[in-house]
Amino acid sequence: MAQPPTWWTPVPHVDGPLQVGQQPTADRYQWLVESVQEVIFEADPEGRWTYLNPAWTRALGHEVEDCLGKPFLDYVHPEDRQRNLDVFVETLSTGKEKCRFEARYLTADGGVKWMEIHAWIFRSADGQPLGSTGTLTDVTVRRLAEIELEHRATHDVLTSLPNRALLDQELAAAIERAAASGEPLALFFLDLDRFKLVNDSLGHDAGDEVLKAVGERLRDLARPVDIVGRFGGDEFIVVSESATSAAIRPLTRRLHEGFQAPFAVAGKQIVLSVSVGAAELSGDAAAAAVAAGDIARAAHDLVRDADSAMYHAKESGRDRTEIFSASTRERIVDRFDTETELRQGISRGELRLEYQPQIDLGSGHVVGVEALVRWDHPERGVLLPAAFMAVAEETGLIAPLGRWVLGEACRTLAAAEKNGTPFPRMAVNISAREMSAGIVDELAEVLAETGAPPDRLCLELTESALLADADAAQTTMAELASLGVGLSLDDFGTGFSSLAYLQRLPLCELKIDRTFVDQIHDTNGRALVTAVIRLADSLGLETVAEGVERLDQARALVDLGCATGQGFLFGRPASLAD
Ligand code: C2E
Ligand code: CA
Ligand code: CA
Numbered sequence: 001m002a003q004p005p006t007w008w009t010p011v012p013h014v015d016g017p018l019q020v021g022q023q024p025t026a027d028r029y030q031w032l033v034e035s036v037q038e039v040i041f042e043a044d045p046e047g048r049w050t051y052l053n054p055a056w057t058r059a060l061g062h063e064v065e066d067c068l069g070k071p072f073l074d075y076v077h078p079e080d081r082q083r084n085l086d087v088f089v090e091t092l093s094t095g096k097e098k099c100r101f102e103a104r105y106l107t108a109d110g111g112v113k114w115m116e117i118h119a120w121i122f123r124s125a126d127g128q129p130l131g132s133t134g135t136l137t138d139v140t141v142r143r144l145a146e147i148e149l150e151h152r153a154t155h156d157v158l159t160s161l162p163n164r165a166l167l168d169q170e171l172a173a174a175i176e177r178a179a180a181s182g183e184p185l186a187l188f189f190l191d192l193d194r195f196k197l198v199n200d201s202l203g204h205d206a207g208d209e210v211l212k213a214v215g216e217r218l219r220d221l222a223r224p225v226d227i228v229g230r231f232g233g234d235e236f237i238v239v240s241e242s243a244t245s246a247a248i249r250p251l252t253r254r255l256h257e258g259f260q261a262p263f264a265v266a267g268k269q270i271v272l273s274v275s276v277g278a279a280e281l282s283g284d285a286a287a288a289a290v291a292a293g294d295i296a297r298a299a300h301d302l303v304r305d306a307d308s309a310m311y312h313a314k315e316s317g318r319d320r321t322e323i324f325s326a327s328t329r330e331r332i333v334d335r336f337d338t339e340t341e342l343r344q345g346i347s348r349g350e351l352r353l354e355y356q357p358q359i360d361l362g363s364g365h366v367v368g369v370e371a372l373v374r375w376d377h378p379e380r381g382v383l384l385p386a387a388f389m390a391v392a393e394e395t396g397l398i399a400p401l402g403r404w405v406l407g408e409a410c411r412t413l414a415a416a417e418k419n420g421t422p423f424p425r426m427a428v429n430i431s432a433r434e435m436s437a438g439i440v441d442e443l444a445e446v447l448a449e450t451g452a453p454p455d456r457l458c459l460e461l462t463e464s465a466l467l468a469d470a471d472a473a474q475t476t477m478a479e480l481a482s483l484g485v486g487l488s489l490d491d492f493g494t495g496f497s498s499l500a501y502l503q504r505l506p507l508c509e510l511k512i513d514r515t516f517v518d519q520i521h522d523t524n525g526r527a528l529v530t531a532v533i534r535l536a537d538s539l540g541l542e543t544v545a546e547g548v549e550r551l552d553q554a555r556a557l558v559d560l561g562c563a564t565g566q567g568f569l570f571g572r573p574a575s576l577a578d
Pocket of ligand 2: 370429460490
């Protein structure tokens with residue numbers, strides 16, 4: 001038969017329960033002490049175990065004989081030792097009778113358990129401590145639950161990164177360290193570009209997956225010592241300590257480069273970019289904040305400044321970092337005004353279309369126009385899309401704006417048709433957000449309402465519209481094409497177009513981006529334009545070169561076989577009358 005373990009306490013032979021009022025015998029007391037669930041201990045004034053009941057072995061696995069005479073601190077987790085010792089010494093020296101604390105104790109198999117300790121101090125008649133006795137209770141289950149709850153309160157459930165509350169705390173601690181060391185602190189505010197598009201087109205589950213993947217990637221891209229947290233929505237924060245101004249650029253370059261690899265989500269490869277705002281707090285400024293007791297305010301201002309810089313990064317075209325400067329804030333105030341005013345502007349009819357001619361490079365004839373939206377702002381004058389398009393896209397105002405543009409373009413087409421002066425072709429820009437928001441039905445309605453001939457209409461899509469969800473974009477494009485309109489790929493060469501993918505899309509035209517036309521006279525640029533025109537030819541697509549400003553560019557394009565050109569050389573965007 002197997003030997004019972006050494007901590008086993010056999011039930012003594014008794015005749016039954018004690019009678020009421022009957023005193024237990026010494027044996028019976030001993031059995032009670034040895035069989036209870038709590039660890040019962042005694043220790044000498046130096047904190048060495050002098051007695052441990054078998055519950056000690058049951059709880060932690062150490063044999064009692066091996067432990068007697070050893071300091072209790074040997075069994076406490078190294079990180080908890082000082083705190084434990086402090087409580088113990090304080091209790092002994094201040095004449096207290098009792099103390100209570102919690103600590104992690106080491107188990108024989110190398111693990112830890114949370115124990116709650118209640119200790120009573122024996123004292124001599126003159127108050128000298130003679131030792132202690134008390135209990136240790138295993139509170140591991142409760143502590144782990146508490147730790148989990150605490151984690152949930154301070155971490156974002158989705159990404160497990162620190163949440164806003166913990167970020168606040170950690171930022172405050174970082175500011176204190178900066179004040180002490182005199183070294184600057186950099187805060188990066190990151191906001192995913194076009195994340196709404198992912199959510200709208202792939203659904204919220206996929207959106208969650210993306211956020212999780214982004215969190216992991218940020219953690220990888222940041223230095224291990226950096227604080228990385230989720231601020232909310234698709235906003236993240238990275239705090240870098242000891243980051244000088246000179247170190248900010250390389251850091252953000254790493255971030256942007258790190259986002260170039262696609263994210264695998266819902267069985268698809270998604271390319272995302274991120275706009276980053278950076279703000280810096282010098283060691284001196286940190287010290288001043290600490291001295292003034294204004295750490296929370298300094299932290300708040302730092303986040304606000306980085307946030308402002310991030311908005312500026314969005315407005316300057318996204319996928320970039322802006323570093324905060326005093327002028328950034330003014331621009332931001334602007335941005336909020338823009339949103340409110342644009343909302344009003346759309347309903348008050350302050351939008352207007354201008355048309356830029358597209359020229360057949362061989363004959364010089366106008367073969368089409370591109371409609372470009374303008375906003376006649378009551379105070380700021382005529383605004384170009386660069387001043388309000390980013391705001392429109394981020395806020396969703398692009399939907400009513402796009403609807404108006406489409407309607408106006410079709411009315412113009414239909415009116416020209418009626419007057420017997422038909423347009424050869426009209427191109428209208430469609431932004432990525434519009435593609436995912438019921439564009440097909442909208443176009444069908446507009447065509448029916450206005451009676452515009454669909455074959456005269458050409459929609460210009462950018463590569464980013466096709467990237468977020470390639471399959472959905474392909475379907476939408478096929479539906480648009482079946483309404484009889486032409487589809488053109490705008491700004492070609494500036495996105496990530498996969499050439500194999502182009503083949504599958506019902507496109508009729510590529511627009512060669514202005515940056516290529518700009519470089520047409522250097523060897524590389526020329527080779528690129530040549531390759532694009534050949535590629536388009538092989539796919540049966542027309543090419544339109546954008547941004548032709550000089551005659552020599554137009555000549556070079558003709559040499560390379562580009563049929564159509566558009567640019568200031570032939571005409572600036574102008575009202576219909578002009
Ligand atoms: P885009 O589609 O690439 O439009 C061409 C832009 O290049 C226009 O700027 C035009 O004025 C400008 N441009 C034309 N020729 C030249 C040239 O020779 N040199 C130079 N430097 N620039 C030239 P614009 O009107 O400011 O529009 C900017 C962008 O805003 C457009 O780029 C387009 O992406 C967007 N956009 C304009 N109108 C609309 C619209 O109604 N809906 C949507 N969704 N986007 C629009
Ligand atoms: Ca365009
Ligand atoms: Ca373009």
